[in-house]
Amino acid sequence: MFCGSSDGRGRVYLDAARTLGRLISRRGDVLVYGGAAVGVMGAVADASLDAGGRVVGVIPRQLVEREIAHPRLTTLHVVADMHERKAMMAANADAFIAMPGGAGTLEELFEIWTWAQLGLHAKPIGLLDVNGYYEPLRAMIDHMTTEGFLQERHSRALLIDSDAERLLDRFADYRAPGPKWAPHEAAEAADLFGITEK
Template identity: 50%
Template sequence: MLFSPKETKLLSIQSICVFCGASQGHREVYRDMAKRLGQTLATEQIELVWGGGHVGLMGCIADATLAAQGKVFGVIPEFMAERELAHPSATEMRVVDSMHTRKATMAERADGFIAMPGGLGTLDELFEILTWAQLQIHQKPVGLLNVEGFFNPLLTMLEHMVAEGFIRPYNMQLISVAEDPATLLSIMRKHQAPQNDWLDKVQLQRT
């Protein structure tokens, strides 16, 4: 009897949280890719969840999503809203009390996460959501939109951390990487959380 390989069930992604810079960067390619991602989300009827700002790449992706008739859900801390940094045309804007609440609210709303080029805030958001995935707090896909190799040095550093024994090799499966939005979303829909026995081993060591 012949057995066909088990088909991978595609994830249903209705909303994507995008982490990206509040600056636009020095090169036009970053702005162009933010616009492409926003247009792709709108075309595929995926709600954009983002930090609520109208500046930098944050503003570019929100503007592009809205221009393509997509929905955008912003989450912004009160101190930023008071500085008039909130996007004025968001489909829905939630003002929260802190950066911690902001990240938790975005994580709860989203079915997956994409990091674009950005700075310290982008890395903070990316690594927190990856840490939560590592700890099995969630099993949502996490993607890097690797615009012209922007994240290559970061990926090299992660591989170094694996080689030095600080990241388990299977946890590299938590990260999907592609250079264009449509391909990245396709990969993320096929995401399967790696089998992680670390927490079980820790529990056994305590008993």
């Protein structure tokens, strides 16, 4: 889960986070997220825990106090830095969802989406488009595709939905579009970045 450590405007984002957290737990899935007790991050974790689910947090040491590490998690990993945080989250996730958030959320989303395009993983990636939050990004993705900087198959591989349950259902039918380059080139890229495909 990639999402903001702020609440956003109004209650719509927090309510959506709580709905998603409950859904994840009711399906028997484990929530892996950034480990904070505040904002959208805290809301999704609280809802998942309150529904009886397991929640794993991964937070850099320097953010334990700043983002307020969640005290009730099933497991909390305190890591050295943001690079280790993202690598651990990616290694322990079977799928990725980005909820509304700021620059950090987008940075995490774009990195994991880029890894998919390179063939470094074949896991589904979704955007939960709460209250039209990601409409401007959807327009930018269409523009990148039209202008030839993004292959259409990789554009379509980013699953976007405004309904949390429908998005989770779509993950079950996901088929990775394949890497941007030939398999041997993707393998060389994986070696370069020290990433093992799961």
